[in-house]
Amino acid sequence: MKERIVILGGGESGTGAALLAQQQGYDVFLSDFGKLKESHAEVLKLNGIDFETGSHTADKILNADWIIKSPGIPKKAAIINQIKEAGIPIISEIEFASKFTDKKIIAITGSNGKTTTTSLIAFMLERADLKVGLGGNIGHSFAKMVMNDQDYDLYVLELSSFQLDDIDTFKPYVSILLNITPDHLDEYDYDIKKYGQAKLRIAKNQTEEDYFIFNADDEITSELLKETNIKAQKLGFSLIDEKQAAFADDINFNINHPDKFNMTVEELALNGKHNVSNSLAAAMNGNILKLRKSIIKDSLMEFDAVEHRLESVISVHGIEFINDSKATNVNSVFYALQSMKTPTIWIVGGKDKGNNYEELIPMVKKKVKAIVCLGLDNSKIVETFSPFVDQIIETNNMKDAVNTAYLLGKNGETVLLSPACASFDLFESYEHRGKLFKEEVHKL
Template identity: 40%
Template sequence: MDMEVEGKKVAVIGLGRSGLAMVQFLCRRRAQVIATDQKSEAELGCRTLTSLRMLGVHLELGHHTPESLLGSDFILVSPGVPLSIEPLRRARAAGIPILGEVEFASRFLPGRIIGVTGSNGKTTVTRLIGAILAQAGQCVHLGGNIGIPLTSLIDRVGENDFVVAEVSSFQLETIDQFRPHIAVMTNISPDHLDRHATLGEYIHAKRRIFLNQTAADWAVLNADDPIVLEMMYETRAHPILFSRRRELDEGVFVRDDEIICRWPDGERRLMARTEIPLLGEHNVENVMAAAAVGLAVGVAMEPMREAIRSFPGIEHRLERVTRINGVDYYNDSKATNVDSAMRALEAFPGDLIVIFGGRDKGSDFRPLRPLVAERVKHVILLGEASPRIARALRGAAPMTQVASMAEAVRYAHRLARAGDTVLLAPACASFDLFDNYEHRGRVFKEEVQKLVDLADEPLQRDAPMEEANSMNEVKRS
């Protein structure tokens, strides 16, 4: 599947992690590279650009011009670049091939690819699969949407290795020949509707992970999600189902609070739900999805069990930061959509002070209302989406709007009493105030750490606040 790049003129659009990895790989393979980015030289950083110029890369910064692309043999696009931009439309009309980073890397990657997609749980499932395969003695590499470009793995992967790739809808838009031996669909809920025109368009992008699979491949599907279950009848791959709600003829399911793996050669107990070290029912589903992959690969129960029991969790995903004066602080900055925020709320019985907000992705925030009314003592709003969230949650809980993460954390500290939990679960993207969700999570943790440092000098606490019934009545701290 290797493609010839030596001597070819290749345009790379977008100089984030994926774009840089593709540029560096192309230079090693002696391609002629032009790289473009909307950001200016100052925004990208001199050190990065100097190293690219030393490699002979022609740079076009601050814009993408069609003329720079139309002479290319093919064009590589980073996931964050919409395919609808004018230069790409003109290139497509001219018949120039346009590939995404996942598609490009898959043309060169040896080994067996396991692709993981869905709306929520992708990173946790990806890392759980990696832990299970490593525990079973396999050589495994993780990459894709977890922040490690697949292109950067090409020269490190052996023929018998596994590559576990988290794959986003943006990355799946540009696949052509990409064929994972095992494809996992965790769940589907509305997301990225700021880029995908409709939910149907988003689902169509997601289901492309099964596009090139054959009867020799596997499709791991969430039987509790009607949209995902329907995909079982569309894929040519052998389906493996997992379910938290019902017993299955074949697959992974919960029975009497135990996780059971049922396979043609018999039924085996994997573990009790209480042995899972991760919070939330959604993490039971994540464990089952990873276990289903283990079944497909042929991993025995004991290595799977040990890998799951010892799994440390992932930064920014229901990550416990600390406890201060009996109040727990949790960082779930990766809750970048409504469904993931709901799953975070469901992980706690109540007494929550929640920080919502960020950049809206075209989401409907109303589904949060029942959980907010049932479990949340106070909502703190931060970022561009604050007015929309406030309207959607009007009357469900008291709300306060703040201007910064520092203000949000300090305000939550003033409100919280022993036994409460302060939870960052934004339900939004981070790009209004932060570089990405990791940056947002780190800032939250830094502000919480400042409270730890001040623990000997407790901040003055405000009196209880009246409930806000409209955005105009949302109290500002």
């Protein structure tokens, strides 16, 4: 009798997991509490995979041998509690797919910079003529790629803490932890340590033959590493300590181990201190994989920033518009404001995830001329920054936000969309929010 796998969630990862499970001979059922995208539903129908939408039917789920949980489903959801009470193992799509490939995996996690670093690493490897499977929290479903495993030389995966919560044997060759700052704490009992421990699971199964790259400047990471047994070779990168395996200051960009490599910070395509750190991590990975130094350097010099992350849109009458819609937490916004070089009109707001905006006050006092709130509830933002910023205007749609920011700006100034919040009060996703921002800017 076939083993039965039930997939919860029919997004990119869930649909991919269903297809791989079917390919591997399992009895497959997919359940989505919401509404499936038409494209996903069509794929399931074409492949004869049984599914339901709009509810989770316990009788069809609790007879599973395995549950594959999509990362967007809260750990405290009622169906998850029922599954745990029934003693059915829960794994992630990442864990499941990794069982069916022996290709090297490069895995990247962190509160900020994951997408940029993952994309930069994939860009670098493709420049080296390697066939890269780019997926996880970005791009394609890992499971769907593994269905055609022969098409790839290796995989580069961006991983969230939610995806790492449900791994058991997943083992990357190189794991990268960029930083740990408060984010999604509502899913971790508002405990930064529990959230950080979820991130560190990326190195849980690595051996002495593998590599763990980490941010030696990150205080929470450093504290957690003292109490975590990681067998992989640990390589730190730093903007402070030149004795680490990789180090950069305001001028020099140096990889010290396993091979030496150097260039200048000025040559990097990505601006801002946070992106120097991201570039160090990517260069270290290239070094470990023994890419030619010329390929590493050229990639770092030519890579374009990812969409919705400090993305320059256009200048209108000398006012530069920057789309940083992907900045969904306070720490991301800190880095964005830090990189601003002219007086800034800051568009901020959305669905708050327990943000402590006070951390941004010093940077706001230094960089921000005016604030345009974009959200259904802006009270926390107004309360925090009104003592320090004279002009704070509330809006609840993108058109008004962009037009207001434009009227507040002058030649030589910058309008920055960097929300510090999730997008779900007014938009479908941060991509949707960024797309509408760019559309409204181009109408000016």
